[in-house]
Amino acid sequence: MASTSAQLPSDSSSSSNLIRRWSHDVFLSFRGEDTRYNFTDHLYTHLLRSGIKTFRDDRLTRGQEIQHELLKAIENSRSSIIVFSKNYAESRWCLEELAKIMECRQEFGQIVLPVFYHVNPSHVRKQTDSFGKAFTNHEINWKNKVQIWRDALTEAGNISGWDIEDGYESKFIKEISDICKRLNDKCLFVGENLVGMDSYLRELTSKLKIQSNDDVRIVGIWGVGGIGKTTIAKAIYNQISFDFGSVSFLENVKAIRKPGGIHDLQNRILCDITGEKHYISNISRGAKVIQDTLQSRKALIVFDDIDDDLELLEYLVGEHHWFGRGSRVLITTRDRNSLHKVNDVFEIEGLNHKDALKLFSLYVFQQSLPEEDYKILSNDVIHYCQGLPLALKVLGSLLCGKRTSEWESELHKLKNIPNAKIQDVLKISYDELDRTQQAIFLDIACFFKGEDKNFVSKILDGCEMYAESGIGFLEAKCLITFSNNKIYMHDLIQEMGWEIIRQQHPKDPNQWNRLWNPDDIYRAFMSEEMLPSNLLWFSLLNSFELYVQDLRCNKAWKEVRNFVILPSTGKTGIPKWVKDKSMGCEVIIELPNKWYKDDTFLGFALFFCFVPLDVDNENMHHLGYYELSISQGNQFILVNSVSLEDDIYGGDKGLDALGLYFYPQNLILNKYRSKRWKYCKACHEREHRIKSYGIHLIYTQAHNNHKKGSRNRYNPAEEESQSHHKILRCNKVGMELWNFVILPSRGRTGIPKWVKDKSMG
Numbered sequence: 001m002a003s004t005s006a007q008l009p010s011d012s013s014s015s016s017n018l019i020r021r022w023s024h025d026v027f028l029s030f031r032g033e034d035t036r037y038n039f040t041d042h043l044y045t046h047l048l049r050s051g052i053k054t055f056r057d058d059r060l061t062r063g064q065e066i067q068h069e070l071l072k073a074i075e076n077s078r079s080s081i082i083v084f085s086k087n088y089a090e091s092r093w094c095l096e097e098l099a100k101i102m103e104c105r106q107e108f109g110q111i112v113l114p115v116f117y118h119v120n121p122s123h124v125r126k127q128t129d130s131f132g133k134a135f136t137n138h139e140i141n142w143k144n145k146v147q148i149w150r151d152a153l154t155e156a157g158n159i160s161g162w163d164i165e166d167g168y169e170s171k172f173i174k175e176i177s178d179i180c181k182r183l184n185d186k187c188l189f190v191g192e193n194l195v196g197m198d199s200y201l202r203e204l205t206s207k208l209k210i211q212s213n214d215d216v217r218i219v220g221i222w223g224v225g226g227i228g229k230t231t232i233a234k235a236i237y238n239q240i241s242f243d244f245g246s247v248s249f250l251e252n253v254k255a256i257r258k259p260g261g262i263h264d265l266q267n268r269i270l271c272d273i274t275g276e277k278h279y280i281s282n283i284s285r286g287a288k289v290i291q292d293t294l295q296s297r298k299a300l301i302v303f304d305d306i307d308d309d310l311e312l313l314e315y316l317v318g319e320h321h322w323f324g325r326g327s328r329v330l331i332t333t334r335d336r337n338s339l340h341k342v343n344d345v346f347e348i349e350g351l352n353h354k355d356a357l358k359l360f361s362l363y364v365f366q367q368s369l370p371e372e373d374y375k376i377l378s379n380d381v382i383h384y385c386q387g388l389p390l391a392l393k394v395l396g397s398l399l400c401g402k403r404t405s406e407w408e409s410e411l412h413k414l415k416n417i418p419n420a421k422i423q424d425v426l427k428i429s430y431d432e433l434d435r436t437q438q439a440i441f442l443d444i445a446c447f448f449k450g451e452d453k454n455f456v457s458k459i460l461d462g463c464e465m466y467a468e469s470g471i472g473f474l475e476a477k478c479l480i481t482f483s484n485n486k487i488y489m490h491d492l493i494q495e496m497g498w499e500i501i502r503q504q505h506p507k508d509p510n511q512w513n514r515l516w517n518p519d520d521i522y523r524a525f526m527s528e529e530m531l532p533s534n535l536l537w538f539s540l541l542n543s544f545e546l547y548v549q550d551l552r553c554n555k556a557w558k559e560v561r562n563f564v565i566l567p568s569t570g571k572t573g574i575p576k577w578v579k580d581k582s583m584g585c586e587v588i589i590e591l592p593n594k595w596y597k598d599d600t601f602l603g604f605a606l607f608f609c610f611v612p613l614d615v616d617n618e619n620m621h622h623l624g625y626y627e628l629s630i631s632q633g634n635q636f637i638l639v640n641s642v643s644l645e646d647d648i649y650g651g652d653k654g655l656d657a658l659g660l661y662f663y664p665q666n667l668i669l670n671k672y673r674s675k676r677w678k679y680c681k682a683c684h685e686r687e688h689r690i691k692s693y694g695i696h697l698i699y700t701q702a703h704n705n706h707k708k709g710s711r712n713r714y715n716p717a718e719e720e721s722q723s724h725h726k727i728l729r730c731n732k733v734g735m736e737l738w739n740f741v742i743l744p745s746r747g748r749t750g751i752p753k754w755v756k757d758k759s760m761g
Helices: 039-049 066-075 092-108 121-126 130-141 143-157 169-185 197-208 229-243 253-260 262-274 283-294 310-317 353-364 372-385 389-399 404-414 420-431 435-448 453-462 467-476 491-502 518-525 538-542 701-706
Strands: 024-030 077-084 111-117 162-164 217-222 246-250 299-303 328-333 344-347 481-483 486-488 562-567 579-583 586-590 601-610 622-631 636-645 657-664 679-684 690-699 739-741 755-757
Touching (some): 039 169, 066 077, 066 092, 077 169, 092 111, 121 143, 197 217, 262 283, 372 404, 389 420, 453 467, 679 690
Parallel strands (some): 024 077, 077 111, 111 162, 217 344
Antiparallel strands (some): 579 690, 586 679, 622 636, 657 739
16 A cells, blocks of 8 residues: 555635534445445445544435535545446446545645556556546547546556555455554544634645655744633644654643653654654653654654753754654744744734634534624623633633623622633743743733833843843743734733732732832732832833833933832923922922821822033032922921932933832821821922922822812812822832932923912922
8 A cells, every 4th residue: 555645635625614514434435335244334334443433325314415525525534435346437426436535635635545446546547448448438428527536546557555456355344454554643622612723724835845755844832821822733733644644743842841851752763653662761862863853754843831941952853864754753842942943933823803703603603793782792701812812711611601690790809809710821931930930921911011122122231121021032932913013912811910910919919019000009008008119110100101112211220219210301390290490499288188097198299390410529429419398387397318429320410310119108107197287398308309200199089080179189180181180100119119210301390280289499
C-alpha cells in the first residue's frame, strides 16, 4: 500500500469547508453486483469490529433520493475506500460517487484508499478493457458527464493502493483495516462549537506551506491565554496529519515538563513516532535519539504551550536539521521569546463581534443567535469578554438556563469580582514574571493603560524599574499591546491585575499598594490608620482626571510622601479649576463649618508654582519648607511641614514647575479639631522661589450630592462638570511617596482656579 496523500483545501474553496464535522470515518464505494456479498461485506464487518465507523449504501433510509444522501455521506466522511471491480465503471452511480470523492479530496483533504479488486490499476487509470467498454455507452448517454468521470478515474488510478489479484483476502482486509485505524487514531478531539476558526486555519495553512516538500518549516502560534491557540493547533493537525508518515502532538508541554522532566517528553515524542515505548533517562541521549529518528522522516510535530525555557528548546524542540524534508513543526506559546528559531509567527487575535456573539450563544442558548429577551444582556457580555473565546465559553456555560435578573446580577458581580476560571488561566503569564516585571504590569493595569510608551518609560526609569526591558517582556508575554506607540491591555487582563492587588487585603484598600477606584480611594483616605508608605499616592490623583487630563508626572522619587513635582505650563502654573489661589508664597482660606465632623471632607490639596534652579550654590538647591497651618484668629499653628530639595524634580531646570501636596484632614491632631479653628494657611518660606500658591478642599461625591450651596463647600465641578469625585491625574510616583505632588503650572498665579482661597505672596 503506498502513501496516502491528504491534499489541503485550495484557496478557492469555501472557508466554511476548512473544519468538517465527520459523521463517518470511512465511506465505502463499490459495485454491488460484484462485491457486495463477498469482499466488501467482509471488509465492512472488519472495519466495524475495529471501531471504525463506516458507511455503505445499503444503510440508506428508504424513500430517500439515493444520489443526495450518498453525496452527503461522502462529504461527511473522513476517508473513502474505493473498491474498483470489473463492472465498477458500468454504474453511473459509482462514477458519480467517485467524482464526488475526488472533489472532496481536493477541497477537504479527504483520504482516498483505492482497492483494485481483480482489475489492473492501469485499466482504471487509462479507461481500457472493461472500463473502456463501459465508457462506450456513457459517451452516447452521458456526454456532459464523461470527461468528469474519466478525470476522476485517472486521478484515483494514480493513487497507490491495494492490488488484489491473488492471495488470501483476509490478509488484505486486515491490512486495510489497520491502516484506517491508524489514520483515524491520528485525529484529536477539538470540541464542539468551533466558531471563527476558518480564517485562522486558512492563514496558518498559508504560513506552513504544506505543498512544499523541499524544506523544513517551524511556525509559532502566539497569543494570550484563552485565545484558542491549542484549539487551532488541534484543528490544523487533524486537517493535515494524514499527509505525514510520522506525527506527534505534545499537549501542555509546560505542565508535563515540571513533574516528569524533559526526558519524559522525549519518551512521549519517540513513542508517537515509532509506535514503541522508550525509556530515555538522559536528556542529551534523548535529543540524539530524536534527531536520528526524525532525520529520515517527513514528520508533523506539535509542541503545545512552550515557554522560554532554553533547556526545553535545545533538547526537545531542536533545530531544523533534526527533521526530514517536508516536515512541519508547530509551537504554541504565550511567550514570543520562545519563537526565535521559527520561520514564521501566527499571532492570534480575538474574535470579532459577530463570531463572539455566535460562540457565546451556542454555549448559553444552544443556537447561533441570542433569544430576543437576552439580546441586550448578551451584547453586554460580548463587550466584557472582548473576543476572548475562553471567557465567552465560561460565561456562556455559567449563564445558561438563568433568568434575566440573574444575568444582571452576575454581570454586576463581574465588575468587582472577576470569574475565577478566567482569571486562573490569564494569571499564568503574570506568575512567570519577575518582581520588577510584575510591578510594571500592575502599574500599567492601574494607571498607564492608553498612555504613550515613551512617557511611561521615563516614569518607570525614574523608579529604576528598567522600563525598556520590562515593557518589552510584557508585550512578548501577550500581556500588553501597542498602537500608535500607546500601551494597551485587554480589559480582562487589566481586571486580573486589579484582582491581584485586591487579594492583598480584600476588604481593606488602606493596605493596598495601589489605588485606582474612587470608592476605594475614599475608604483608604478616610481610614483611621495612616496610609502605608508604599502606597502609590497618585492613585488618589487619578480621580481628578476630568479637570487636568493633560497633567503628567515625568519623574518619581523615593523618600518623599504624598508629594509630586510636574512640569508647569500656562501663565499662573496652577490649573484653572483651582479656585483659591494667589500670586506669592501663601494663601489663606476660611474652613467650612464643622469641617472636622464632615465625613465627606477628605483633606487639603495644596499647590505652589516655583522655578527649579540649576546652580552650584548648595543653599540654593534647597527648595525650602512647605507648611500647612490652621488658626482660630490671627495666630496660626503649624500642623505639617515638608522640606524638599530641587533634585527631586526631574524636569528642565529654569522652567516653571507645579508642586501638589495632599494632606488628609483626619491626620490633624484632635486638639485642633473643633469649631474654634476656622482658617487654614498654606505658605512657603522661600518667597523668591515661589510664583503663586493655591489650595483646594477635597470632598467626596456624597458631599457634591447633599451639601450644595455653601461658599465654603465650593465644588469645582459647578464650573466644568457635574462630577466632583475627580482628582488630579498624575500617572506615576515612586514607591515611597507621601501626600505631595508637583504638577505643571498654569495661569498667572500658578494656583488652580478652583482653589478658592489663595493670595499673591
